[in-house]
Amino acid sequence: MSQKTVNPFDLTGKVAIVTGSNTGLGAGMAVALASAGCDIVGVSRGDAGDTPARVQAAGRRFADVRADLASIAPIEDIVRAAVEAFGRVDVLVNNAGIIRREDALAFGEDDWDAVMDVNLKSVFFLSQAVARQFVRQQGGGKIVNIASMLSFQGGIRVASYTASKSGVLGLTRLLANEWAARGVNVNAIAPGYMATANTAALRDDAQRNDEILGRIPAGRWGTPDDLAGPVVFLASSASDYVHGHTLAVDGGWLAR
Ligand code: NAP
Numbered sequence: 001m002s003q004k005t006v007n008p009f010d011l012t013g014k015v016a017i018v019t020g021s022n023t024g025l026g027a028g029m030a031v032a033l034a035s036a037g038c039d040i041v042g043v044s045r046g047d048a049g050d051t052p053a054r055v056q057a058a059g060r061r062f063a064d065v066r067a068d069l070a071s072i073a074p075i076e077d078i079v080r081a082a083v084e085a086f087g088r089v090d091v092l093v094n095n096a097g098i099i100r101r102e103d104a105l106a107f108g109e110d111d112w113d114a115v116m117d118v119n120l121k122s123v124f125f126l127s128q129a130v131a132r133q134f135v136r137q138q139g140g141g142k143i144v145n146i147a148s149m150l151s152f153q154g155g156i157r158v159a160s161y162t163a164s165k166s167g168v169l170g171l172t173r174l175l176a177n178e179w180a181a182r183g184v185n186v187n188a189i190a191p192g193y194m195a196t197a198n199t200a201a202l203r204d205d206a207q208r209n210d211e212i213l214g215r216i217p218a219g220r221w222g223t224p225d226d227l228a229g230p231v232v233f234l235a236s237s238a239s240d241y242v243h244g245h246t247l248a249v250d251g252g253w254l255a256r
Helices: 024-035 051-057 075-086 109-137 159-182 197-204 206-215 224-235
Strands: 015-019 039-044 062-066 091-094 141-146 184-191 246-249
Touching (some): 015 024, 015 075, 024 224, 051 062, 062 075, 075 109, 109 141, 109 159, 109 184, 141 159, 141 224, 159 184, 184 224, 197 206, 224 246
Parallel strands (some): 015 039, 039 062, 091 141, 141 184, 184 246
16 A cells, blocks of 8 residues: 655645745745746736746746735735636745835835835735635645844944834734634744845945845745745645744854
């Protein structure tokens, strides 16, 4: 009699919503989840980029959903579109995010509200809408929020970003507390310094670039591929007893 081996990282037949899937870390995580077996509902506010082609090259389907997460108006439609496309939702990756830089003495209300709306308010209300769908499906689900080093540290000149990402860490814990017993895992990934559009200004500043690289034990900027294993882990049954955790994927930055 043959022994069947179960791969706890296998996501075959699962459906994942990934926000901000058109570029950067979101694109990398969408492709990683597709490679592990997920059909992808990619949420972008503009063109979907090359993510649909990359998901299809991995042998999975891609539903292209356009939504601006600066407001919560499109949130119900995102979940409805996912269910219409693929019949269910198993995974949500709350990745879309923005940053604004200004001295705290000069920081304006627009830069506060814009960042809090995308990075925190929409994360909560999309999680709520998807968790309601999980409850309707009666089979649990996985939510992965994208936090930051500034969920743990203060940073400088990024008041609303630090507030929002510290909020993401706390919200991840709260939602885990409320939903763990329903079979819903809520966790977060805190990327370190990753080479994407989000950090282009830092990398273009030779002095800042050298300072940052000199402090990263791994000695290099992270890449979207560095999140592949962590996001598949947190989206899969391999992490069924992991709740409310924020996993740093930072080349050792926080260990310093
Ligand atoms: P990115 O390349 O700038 O991508 C950000 C994504 O969010 C893009 O897809 C962007 O869409 C989307 N987005 C922004 N505002 C939106 C809105 N109003 N509605 C819908 N989508 C919106 O940056 P990234 O580095 O991949 O960042 C992804 C996540 O990782 C963010 O939450 C960021 O804070 C976090 N993070 C990044 C780093 C890093 O070092 N790169 C470190 C820690 C955490 P558009 O392309 O249309 O702008």
